[in-house]
Amino acid sequence: MVETMKLEIFRYRPEKESVPTFQTYKVPFREDWVVLDAINHIKDEIDGTLSYRWSCQMGVCGSCGMMINNVPKLSCAAFLKDYYPDKIRIEPLTGFPVERDLIFEMDDFMTKLTEIQPYIIRKEGEEKPLDEGEYLQSPAELAHFKQYSMCINCMLCYAACPVYAIDSTFIGPAAIALGQRYNMDSRDQGRDSRQELIASHEGIWECTFVGECSAVCPKDVDPAAAIQRAKVSSTVDWFKDVLIPWGKKK
Amino acid sequence: MAKSNEPIWWSLFSAGGMVAAMMFPILIIITGILVPFGLVGDDPLNFERIRDAVSQPLVKLILFTIISLPLFHWAHRFRFTLVDVGLKSVSTLISILCYGGAIVGTIVSAVVFWTI
Amino acid sequence: MNTYHRPVPNTWWLKRKPYILFMIRELTSVFVAGYCIFLLVLVYKLTQGADAYGNFMAALKSPSSVALHLITLAFVLYHTITWFNLTPKILVLYRGEERVPQGLVAGTFYAGWVVVSVIVAWLVLGV
Ligand code: SF4
Ligand code: FES
Helix, strand or coil, X not given: CCCEEEEXXXXXXXXXXXXXXXXXXXXXXXXXXXXXXXXXXHHHHHCCCCCCCCCCCCCCCCCCEEEECCEEEECCCCEHHHCCCCCEEEECCCCCCEEECCEECCHHHHHHHHHCCCCCCCCCCCCCCHHHCCCCCCHHHHHXXXXXXXXXXXXXXXXXXXXXXXXXXXXXXXXXXXXXXXXXXXXXXXXXXXXXXXXXXXXHHCCCCCCHHHHHCCCCCCHHHHHHHHHHHHHHHHHHHHHCHHHCCC | CCCCCHHHHXXXXXXXXXXXXXXXXXXXXXXXXXXXXXXXXXXCCCHHHHHHHHHCHHHHHHHHHHHHHHHHHHHHHHHHHHHHHHHHHHHHHHHHHHHHHHHHHHHHHHHHHHHC | CCCECCCCCCCHHHCCHHHHHHHHHHHHHHXXXXXXXXXXXXXXXXXXXXXXHHHHHHHCCCHHHHHHHHHHHHHHHHHHHHHHHHHHHHCXXXXXXXXXXXXXXXXXXXXXXXXXXXXXXXXXXXX
Protein backbone atom coordinates (compact mmCIF):
# COMPACT_ATOMS: atom_id res chain seq x y z
CA MET A 1 0.00 0.00 0.00
CA VAL A 2 1.33 3.42 -0.91
CA GLU A 3 1.20 6.07 1.74
CA THR A 4 -0.65 9.19 0.66
CA MET A 5 -0.81 12.79 1.67
CA LYS A 6 -3.29 15.59 1.10
CA LEU A 7 -2.54 18.88 -0.60
CA GLU A 8 -5.06 21.66 -0.24
CA ILE A 9 -4.47 23.98 -3.16
CA PHE A 10 -5.70 27.50 -3.84
CA ARG A 11 -7.74 27.59 -7.06
CA TYR A 12 -8.74 30.68 -8.96
CA ARG A 13 -10.06 30.47 -12.50
CA PRO A 14 -11.16 33.98 -13.47
CA GLU A 15 -13.40 32.75 -16.29
CA LYS A 16 -15.55 30.70 -13.94
CA GLU A 17 -15.25 32.09 -10.43
CA SER A 18 -14.89 35.54 -8.95
CA VAL A 19 -13.70 34.31 -5.57
CA PRO A 20 -10.95 31.71 -5.08
CA THR A 21 -11.65 28.28 -3.63
CA PHE A 22 -9.52 25.47 -2.25
CA GLN A 23 -9.31 22.06 -3.82
CA THR A 24 -7.86 19.05 -2.01
CA TYR A 25 -5.80 16.43 -3.86
CA LYS A 26 -4.50 13.14 -2.60
CA VAL A 27 -0.95 12.41 -3.74
CA PRO A 28 1.43 9.54 -3.04
CA PHE A 29 3.87 10.30 -0.26
CA ARG A 30 7.49 9.73 -1.13
CA GLU A 31 10.49 10.44 1.08
CA ASP A 32 12.43 12.14 -1.69
CA TRP A 33 9.61 14.27 -3.04
CA VAL A 34 9.40 18.01 -2.67
CA VAL A 35 6.11 19.89 -2.80
CA LEU A 36 6.77 20.75 -6.44
CA ASP A 37 7.04 17.03 -7.31
CA ALA A 38 3.65 16.44 -5.73
CA ILE A 39 2.12 19.33 -7.68
CA ASN A 40 3.67 18.08 -10.89
CA HIS A 41 2.13 14.70 -10.11
CA ILE A 42 -1.27 16.35 -9.76
CA LYS A 43 -0.82 18.20 -13.04
CA ASP A 44 0.26 15.05 -14.92
CA GLU A 45 -1.99 12.43 -13.36
CA ILE A 46 -4.96 14.03 -11.64
CA ASP A 47 -5.92 17.48 -12.83
CA GLY A 48 -4.30 19.08 -15.87
CA THR A 49 -6.05 22.39 -15.27
CA LEU A 50 -3.91 23.35 -12.28
CA SER A 51 -1.64 26.29 -13.13
CA TYR A 52 1.65 27.21 -11.45
CA ARG A 53 5.18 28.30 -12.32
CA TRP A 54 8.34 26.33 -12.10
CA SER A 55 11.49 25.62 -14.06
CA CYS A 56 14.85 24.57 -12.65
CA GLN A 57 13.76 22.32 -9.75
CA MET A 58 16.98 23.18 -7.97
CA GLY A 59 16.46 26.49 -6.20
CA VAL A 60 18.10 28.63 -8.84
CA CYS A 61 15.48 30.09 -11.14
CA GLY A 62 13.28 31.55 -8.43
CA SER A 63 10.00 30.84 -10.18
CA CYS A 64 8.38 28.23 -7.94
CA GLY A 65 7.67 30.34 -4.84
CA MET A 66 4.42 29.51 -3.03
CA MET A 67 2.87 29.94 0.39
CA ILE A 68 3.27 26.55 2.01
CA ASN A 69 1.27 26.43 5.24
CA ASN A 70 1.38 30.23 5.30
CA VAL A 71 5.15 30.47 4.90
CA PRO A 72 6.69 31.65 1.63
CA LYS A 73 8.98 28.92 0.30
CA LEU A 74 10.48 27.60 -2.90
CA SER A 75 8.26 24.59 -3.60
CA CYS A 76 11.22 22.77 -5.16
CA ALA A 77 13.09 23.02 -1.88
CA ALA A 78 10.28 22.10 0.56
CA PHE A 79 10.21 18.37 1.30
CA LEU A 80 6.93 16.53 1.79
CA LYS A 81 8.47 14.56 4.63
CA ASP A 82 8.76 17.73 6.70
CA TYR A 83 4.95 17.97 6.70
CA TYR A 84 3.88 14.33 6.53
CA PRO A 85 1.35 13.09 7.52
CA ASP A 86 -0.47 16.41 7.89
CA LYS A 87 -2.29 18.14 5.10
CA ILE A 88 -0.31 20.88 3.33
CA ARG A 89 -2.01 24.11 2.37
CA ILE A 90 -0.66 25.78 -0.74
CA GLU A 91 -1.41 29.31 -1.91
CA PRO A 92 0.14 31.79 -4.31
CA LEU A 93 2.66 34.17 -2.71
CA THR A 94 0.81 36.78 -0.65
CA GLY A 95 1.00 40.47 -1.40
CA PHE A 96 0.54 39.98 -5.14
CA PRO A 97 -2.65 39.93 -7.23
CA VAL A 98 -3.55 36.41 -8.36
CA GLU A 99 -3.87 35.70 -12.08
CA ARG A 100 -4.81 32.04 -11.99
CA ASP A 101 -4.41 29.34 -9.34
CA LEU A 102 -0.86 29.65 -7.99
CA ILE A 103 0.21 32.17 -10.59
CA PHE A 104 0.45 35.73 -9.39
CA GLU A 105 1.11 38.94 -11.23
CA MET A 106 4.72 40.10 -10.94
CA ASP A 107 4.56 43.28 -13.02
CA ASP A 108 4.90 45.50 -9.98
CA PHE A 109 8.11 43.76 -8.90
CA MET A 110 9.50 43.92 -12.43
CA THR A 111 8.85 47.66 -12.61
CA LYS A 112 10.58 48.19 -9.28
CA LEU A 113 13.58 46.15 -10.35
CA THR A 114 14.16 48.41 -13.34
CA GLU A 115 13.49 51.58 -11.35
CA ILE A 116 16.27 50.73 -8.94
CA GLN A 117 18.77 50.80 -11.85
CA PRO A 118 20.46 47.48 -11.13
CA TYR A 119 23.56 47.93 -13.23
CA ILE A 120 26.90 49.68 -12.92
CA ILE A 121 26.58 53.40 -13.53
CA ARG A 122 29.63 55.57 -14.20
CA LYS A 123 29.64 59.34 -13.90
CA GLU A 124 29.65 61.42 -17.07
CA GLY A 125 33.07 61.21 -18.68
CA GLU A 126 34.36 58.57 -16.26
CA GLU A 127 33.56 55.57 -18.36
CA LYS A 128 36.82 53.85 -19.22
CA PRO A 129 37.47 53.31 -22.94
CA LEU A 130 37.01 49.66 -23.84
CA ASP A 131 40.64 49.08 -24.80
CA GLU A 132 41.77 50.01 -21.30
CA GLY A 133 40.18 46.82 -20.09
CA GLU A 134 37.89 46.00 -17.22
CA TYR A 135 37.49 47.74 -13.86
CA LEU A 136 39.51 45.78 -11.36
CA GLN A 137 38.12 44.79 -8.00
CA SER A 138 39.75 43.09 -5.04
CA PRO A 139 38.18 40.13 -3.23
CA ALA A 140 37.69 42.40 -0.22
CA GLU A 141 35.75 44.90 -2.32
CA LEU A 142 33.67 42.07 -3.71
CA ALA A 143 32.91 40.84 -0.20
CA HIS A 144 31.16 44.12 0.61
CA PHE A 145 28.25 43.40 -1.70
CA LYS A 146 28.51 39.76 -2.73
CA GLN A 147 25.75 38.62 -0.41
CA TYR A 148 23.32 41.07 -2.03
CA SER A 149 24.18 39.79 -5.48
CA MET A 150 22.95 36.25 -4.72
CA CYS A 151 19.28 37.17 -5.15
CA ILE A 152 17.30 34.96 -7.52
CA ASN A 153 14.26 37.26 -7.69
CA CYS A 154 11.98 34.64 -6.19
CA MET A 155 9.89 37.29 -4.41
CA LEU A 156 9.56 35.22 -1.23
CA CYS A 157 10.73 38.27 0.70
CA TYR A 158 7.85 40.34 -0.67
CA ALA A 159 5.40 37.63 0.33
CA ALA A 160 6.84 37.69 3.85
CA CYS A 161 6.61 41.46 4.14
CA PRO A 162 3.45 42.78 5.80
CA VAL A 163 4.36 46.34 4.86
CA TYR A 164 4.31 45.45 1.17
CA ALA A 165 1.04 43.55 1.54
CA ILE A 166 -0.59 46.57 3.15
CA ASP A 167 0.85 49.12 0.74
CA SER A 168 2.38 47.96 -2.51
CA THR A 169 3.94 51.36 -3.23
CA PHE A 170 6.75 50.25 -0.88
CA ILE A 171 9.77 49.39 -3.04
CA GLY A 172 10.31 46.27 -0.99
CA PRO A 173 13.16 44.05 0.15
CA ALA A 174 14.75 42.46 -2.94
CA ALA A 175 14.75 45.65 -5.03
CA ILE A 176 16.39 47.68 -2.26
CA ALA A 177 18.93 44.94 -1.59
CA LEU A 178 19.76 44.96 -5.28
CA GLY A 179 20.14 48.74 -5.22
CA GLN A 180 22.54 48.35 -2.30
CA ARG A 181 24.37 45.64 -4.21
CA TYR A 182 25.33 48.26 -6.80
CA ASN A 183 25.75 51.12 -4.33
CA MET A 184 28.38 49.11 -2.51
CA ASP A 185 30.16 47.97 -5.63
CA SER A 186 33.53 49.74 -5.88
CA ARG A 187 33.10 50.06 -9.66
CA ASP A 188 29.77 51.86 -9.41
CA GLN A 189 29.17 55.61 -9.16
CA GLY A 190 25.40 55.60 -9.43
CA ARG A 191 24.39 55.90 -5.79
CA ASP A 192 23.14 59.48 -6.17
CA SER A 193 20.77 58.59 -8.95
CA ARG A 194 19.42 55.56 -7.06
CA GLN A 195 19.17 57.53 -3.88
CA GLU A 196 16.26 59.60 -5.10
CA LEU A 197 14.07 56.52 -5.07
CA ILE A 198 15.67 54.70 -2.13
CA ALA A 199 15.57 57.69 0.22
CA SER A 200 11.98 58.54 -0.67
CA HIS A 201 9.14 57.64 1.65
CA GLU A 202 8.19 54.68 -0.54
CA GLY A 203 11.82 53.59 -0.60
CA ILE A 204 13.10 52.60 2.80
CA TRP A 205 11.14 54.61 5.32
CA GLU A 206 8.02 52.52 5.37
CA CYS A 207 10.04 49.51 6.47
CA THR A 208 9.44 48.63 10.13
CA PHE A 209 12.17 45.99 10.28
CA VAL A 210 9.89 43.03 10.74
CA GLY A 211 12.83 41.01 9.48
CA GLU A 212 10.82 38.19 7.95
CA CYS A 213 12.14 38.97 4.46
CA SER A 214 15.57 37.85 5.61
CA ALA A 215 14.18 34.87 7.49
CA VAL A 216 12.48 33.41 4.40
CA CYS A 217 15.16 34.27 1.83
CA PRO A 218 16.53 31.02 0.34
CA LYS A 219 19.82 32.68 -0.62
CA ASP A 220 20.72 34.46 2.63
CA VAL A 221 20.64 37.82 0.91
CA ASP A 222 19.46 39.49 4.13
CA PRO A 223 17.45 42.27 2.50
CA ALA A 224 16.35 43.53 5.94
CA ALA A 225 19.94 44.40 6.77
CA ALA A 226 20.35 46.07 3.38
CA ILE A 227 17.37 48.30 4.11
CA GLN A 228 18.55 49.25 7.60
CA ARG A 229 21.99 50.13 6.26
CA ALA A 230 20.35 52.25 3.58
CA LYS A 231 18.45 54.05 6.35
CA VAL A 232 21.73 54.82 8.10
CA SER A 233 23.46 56.13 4.99
CA SER A 234 20.39 58.12 3.90
CA THR A 235 20.22 59.66 7.36
CA VAL A 236 23.88 60.62 7.14
CA ASP A 237 23.12 62.25 3.74
CA TRP A 238 20.19 64.11 5.23
CA PHE A 239 22.21 65.58 8.09
CA LYS A 240 25.02 66.52 5.74
CA ASP A 241 22.49 68.36 3.59
CA VAL A 242 20.92 70.17 6.52
CA LEU A 243 23.99 70.94 8.59
CA ILE A 244 26.44 71.77 5.83
CA PRO A 245 24.32 73.04 2.95
CA TRP A 246 27.33 74.61 1.28
CA GLY A 247 29.01 71.21 1.18
CA LYS A 248 26.43 69.95 -1.28
CA LYS A 249 27.96 68.60 -4.42
CA LYS A 250 26.22 69.57 -7.64
CA MET B 1 9.72 62.18 -5.54
CA ALA B 2 9.63 64.46 -2.54
CA LYS B 3 12.63 64.49 -0.28
CA SER B 4 11.67 62.67 2.85
CA ASN B 5 11.95 64.10 6.34
CA GLU B 6 11.91 60.64 7.82
CA PRO B 7 15.64 60.72 8.70
CA ILE B 8 14.96 63.17 11.52
CA TRP B 9 12.28 60.94 13.06
CA TRP B 10 14.29 57.83 12.47
CA SER B 11 17.36 59.30 14.19
CA LEU B 12 15.30 60.30 17.21
CA PHE B 13 13.70 56.85 17.21
CA SER B 14 17.09 55.14 17.14
CA ALA B 15 18.65 57.38 19.76
CA GLY B 16 15.63 56.92 22.02
CA GLY B 17 15.65 53.17 21.49
CA MET B 18 19.29 53.02 22.51
CA VAL B 19 18.75 55.14 25.63
CA ALA B 20 15.78 53.00 26.68
CA ALA B 21 17.60 49.75 25.98
CA MET B 22 20.67 50.80 27.95
CA MET B 23 19.14 52.60 30.91
CA PHE B 24 15.52 51.70 31.48
CA PRO B 25 15.96 48.16 32.81
CA ILE B 26 18.23 49.26 35.65
CA LEU B 27 16.09 52.33 36.41
CA ILE B 28 12.96 50.18 36.56
CA ILE B 29 14.72 47.73 38.85
CA ILE B 30 15.67 50.63 41.11
CA THR B 31 12.27 52.33 41.30
CA GLY B 32 10.22 49.15 41.10
CA ILE B 33 12.13 46.67 43.23
CA LEU B 34 15.23 47.91 45.06
CA VAL B 35 13.77 51.07 46.55
CA PRO B 36 10.24 49.89 47.47
CA PHE B 37 11.58 46.75 49.11
CA GLY B 38 14.23 48.74 50.94
CA LEU B 39 17.00 46.56 49.53
CA VAL B 40 19.43 49.41 49.21
CA GLY B 41 20.29 50.83 52.54
CA ASP B 42 18.97 53.93 54.04
CA ASP B 43 16.58 55.58 51.57
CA PRO B 44 19.05 56.65 48.89
CA LEU B 45 16.28 58.46 47.00
CA ASN B 46 15.48 60.83 49.86
CA PHE B 47 14.22 64.27 48.92
CA GLU B 48 17.27 66.40 49.73
CA ARG B 49 19.77 64.18 47.99
CA ILE B 50 17.75 63.79 44.81
CA ARG B 51 16.72 67.44 44.64
CA ASP B 52 20.31 68.61 45.07
CA ALA B 53 21.46 66.20 42.41
CA VAL B 54 18.74 67.15 39.94
CA SER B 55 19.45 70.84 40.48
CA GLN B 56 22.80 70.48 38.76
CA PRO B 57 22.65 71.58 35.11
CA LEU B 58 24.47 68.52 33.79
CA VAL B 59 22.17 66.10 35.65
CA LYS B 60 19.18 68.07 34.39
CA LEU B 61 20.35 67.79 30.84
CA ILE B 62 21.01 64.07 31.11
CA LEU B 63 17.64 63.37 32.73
CA PHE B 64 15.88 65.53 30.17
CA THR B 65 17.48 63.47 27.40
CA ILE B 66 16.57 60.21 29.12
CA ILE B 67 12.92 61.28 29.21
CA SER B 68 12.61 63.00 25.86
CA LEU B 69 14.41 60.70 23.44
CA PRO B 70 12.54 57.51 24.36
CA LEU B 71 9.28 59.42 23.87
CA PHE B 72 10.28 59.87 20.24
CA HIS B 73 11.20 56.22 20.12
CA TRP B 74 7.64 55.40 21.18
CA ALA B 75 6.13 57.92 18.77
CA HIS B 76 7.87 56.44 15.76
CA ARG B 77 7.23 52.80 16.61
CA PHE B 78 3.66 53.29 17.69
CA ARG B 79 2.89 55.31 14.60
CA PHE B 80 3.90 52.41 12.36
CA THR B 81 2.21 49.86 14.59
CA LEU B 82 -1.11 51.66 14.12
CA VAL B 83 -0.56 51.86 10.38
CA ASP B 84 0.29 48.15 10.30
CA VAL B 85 -2.91 47.13 12.02
CA GLY B 86 -5.05 48.84 9.43
CA LEU B 87 -5.11 52.57 10.11
CA LYS B 88 -3.20 53.42 6.95
CA SER B 89 -6.01 55.68 5.75
CA VAL B 90 -5.46 58.08 8.67
CA SER B 91 -1.69 57.83 8.71
CA THR B 92 -1.14 61.60 8.62
CA LEU B 93 -3.34 62.10 11.66
CA ILE B 94 -1.51 59.28 13.44
CA SER B 95 1.86 60.88 12.71
CA ILE B 96 0.67 64.20 14.07
CA LEU B 97 -0.70 62.64 17.25
CA CYS B 98 2.33 60.44 17.90
CA TYR B 99 5.13 62.90 17.18
CA GLY B 100 2.97 65.67 18.63
CA GLY B 101 2.66 63.69 21.84
CA ALA B 102 6.43 63.25 22.03
CA ILE B 103 6.97 66.95 21.37
CA VAL B 104 4.48 67.94 24.07
CA GLY B 105 6.16 65.54 26.49
CA THR B 106 9.52 67.09 25.66
CA ILE B 107 8.25 70.61 26.22
CA VAL B 108 6.61 69.69 29.51
CA SER B 109 9.78 68.06 30.79
CA ALA B 110 11.83 71.06 29.65
CA VAL B 111 9.52 73.30 31.68
CA VAL B 112 9.68 71.03 34.72
CA PHE B 113 13.47 70.91 34.66
CA TRP B 114 13.58 74.66 34.19
CA THR B 115 11.59 75.26 37.34
CA ILE B 116 13.73 73.11 39.60
CA MET C 1 -7.69 39.95 -17.20
CA ASN C 2 -9.40 39.76 -13.81
CA THR C 3 -6.77 39.44 -11.14
CA TYR C 4 -7.84 38.60 -7.63
CA HIS C 5 -6.59 40.85 -4.83
CA ARG C 6 -6.49 39.08 -1.51
CA PRO C 7 -7.52 41.34 1.35
CA VAL C 8 -5.11 41.79 4.26
CA PRO C 9 -7.02 41.36 7.53
CA ASN C 10 -6.04 43.74 10.33
CA THR C 11 -5.23 40.67 12.36
CA TRP C 12 -2.55 39.47 9.93
CA TRP C 13 0.02 39.61 12.69
CA LEU C 14 -1.77 36.89 14.65
CA LYS C 15 -1.28 34.40 11.83
CA ARG C 16 2.34 33.46 12.47
CA LYS C 17 4.66 33.43 15.46
CA PRO C 18 7.35 35.70 13.97
CA TYR C 19 4.69 38.35 13.33
CA ILE C 20 3.35 38.06 16.87
CA LEU C 21 6.87 38.50 18.25
CA PHE C 22 7.30 41.50 15.98
CA MET C 23 4.11 43.05 17.33
CA ILE C 24 5.23 42.47 20.91
CA ARG C 25 8.54 44.11 20.06
CA GLU C 26 6.75 47.14 18.67
CA LEU C 27 4.39 47.34 21.64
CA THR C 28 7.30 47.47 24.08
CA SER C 29 7.47 51.10 23.01
CA VAL C 30 4.23 51.76 24.90
CA PHE C 31 5.89 50.64 28.12
CA VAL C 32 8.96 52.69 27.29
CA ALA C 33 6.74 55.77 26.93
CA GLY C 34 4.90 54.86 30.12
CA TYR C 35 8.14 54.81 32.04
CA CYS C 36 9.15 58.16 30.53
CA ILE C 37 5.96 59.62 31.93
CA PHE C 38 6.67 58.02 35.29
CA LEU C 39 10.11 59.65 35.38
CA LEU C 40 8.59 62.95 34.38
CA VAL C 41 6.05 62.77 37.20
CA LEU C 42 8.81 61.87 39.63
CA VAL C 43 10.79 64.98 38.68
CA TYR C 44 7.62 67.06 38.81
CA LYS C 45 6.96 65.86 42.38
CA LEU C 46 10.46 67.01 43.26
CA THR C 47 9.48 70.53 42.27
CA GLN C 48 6.41 70.29 44.51
CA GLY C 49 8.38 69.94 47.70
CA ALA C 50 9.35 67.26 50.20
CA ASP C 51 5.82 66.16 51.08
CA ALA C 52 4.60 65.58 47.55
CA TYR C 53 7.82 63.77 46.73
CA GLY C 54 7.67 61.72 49.89
CA ASN C 55 4.11 60.58 49.20
CA PHE C 56 5.05 59.66 45.69
CA MET C 57 8.00 57.59 46.84
CA ALA C 58 5.85 55.91 49.47
CA ALA C 59 3.36 54.97 46.78
CA LEU C 60 6.10 53.01 45.03
CA LYS C 61 5.70 50.42 47.77
CA SER C 62 2.10 49.67 46.80
CA PRO C 63 1.51 46.28 45.19
CA SER C 64 0.02 47.88 42.08
CA SER C 65 3.11 50.00 41.55
CA VAL C 66 5.39 47.02 42.00
CA ALA C 67 3.26 44.94 39.64
CA LEU C 68 3.24 47.65 37.02
CA HIS C 69 6.99 48.01 37.35
CA LEU C 70 7.49 44.28 36.89
CA ILE C 71 5.33 44.15 33.77
CA THR C 72 7.13 47.18 32.38
CA LEU C 73 10.46 45.57 33.19
CA ALA C 74 9.51 42.45 31.23
CA PHE C 75 8.59 44.44 28.14
CA VAL C 76 11.55 46.78 28.39
CA LEU C 77 13.93 43.83 28.73
CA TYR C 78 12.38 42.40 25.59
CA HIS C 79 13.05 45.71 23.92
CA THR C 80 16.66 45.70 25.10
CA ILE C 81 17.34 42.17 23.90
CA THR C 82 15.71 42.58 20.49
CA TRP C 83 17.38 45.96 20.08
CA PHE C 84 20.90 44.68 20.76
CA ASN C 85 20.35 41.56 18.69
CA LEU C 86 19.57 43.69 15.66
CA THR C 87 22.59 45.98 16.02
CA PRO C 88 24.92 43.83 13.86
CA LYS C 89 22.47 44.16 10.97
CA ILE C 90 22.83 47.92 11.04
CA LEU C 91 26.42 48.27 12.13
CA VAL C 92 28.52 46.44 9.58
CA LEU C 93 32.13 46.97 10.56
CA TYR C 94 35.33 45.89 8.94
CA ARG C 95 38.65 45.30 10.65
CA GLY C 96 41.07 45.61 7.77
CA GLU C 97 39.56 43.36 5.14
CA GLU C 98 37.60 41.21 7.51
CA ARG C 99 34.11 41.79 8.69
CA VAL C 100 33.76 42.03 12.44
CA PRO C 101 31.67 39.00 13.47
CA GLN C 102 28.02 39.77 14.20
CA GLY C 103 28.21 38.17 17.63
CA LEU C 104 31.03 40.46 18.62
CA VAL C 105 29.07 43.57 17.62
CA ALA C 106 26.01 42.53 19.61
CA GLY C 107 28.23 41.29 22.45
CA THR C 108 29.85 44.70 22.74
CA PHE C 109 26.44 46.28 23.22
CA TYR C 110 25.55 43.74 25.90
CA ALA C 111 28.83 44.42 27.67
CA GLY C 112 28.19 48.16 27.40
CA TRP C 113 24.75 47.59 28.85
CA VAL C 114 26.20 45.91 31.95
CA VAL C 115 28.68 48.74 32.43
CA VAL C 116 26.00 51.42 31.99
CA SER C 117 23.70 49.62 34.41
CA VAL C 118 26.38 49.44 37.06
CA ILE C 119 27.25 53.12 36.63
CA VAL C 120 23.59 54.17 36.77
CA ALA C 121 22.97 52.09 39.87
CA TRP C 122 26.07 53.50 41.50
CA LEU C 123 25.13 57.10 40.72
CA VAL C 124 21.46 56.82 41.64
CA LEU C 125 21.86 54.72 44.75
CA GLY C 126 25.17 56.24 45.76
CA VAL C 127 26.43 53.01 47.28
S1 SF4 D 1 16.16 38.73 -1.61
FE1 SF4 D 1 16.00 36.51 -1.23
S2 SF4 D 1 13.78 36.16 -0.94
FE2 SF4 D 1 14.00 38.17 -1.92
S3 SF4 D 1 13.80 37.79 -4.10
FE3 SF4 D 1 16.01 37.73 -3.64
S4 SF4 D 1 16.46 35.57 -3.23
FE4 SF4 D 1 14.22 35.79 -3.15
S1 FES E 1 11.88 25.60 -9.72
FE1 FES E 1 13.54 26.98 -9.90
S2 FES E 1 13.72 27.72 -7.87
FE2 FES E 1 12.22 26.18 -7.66
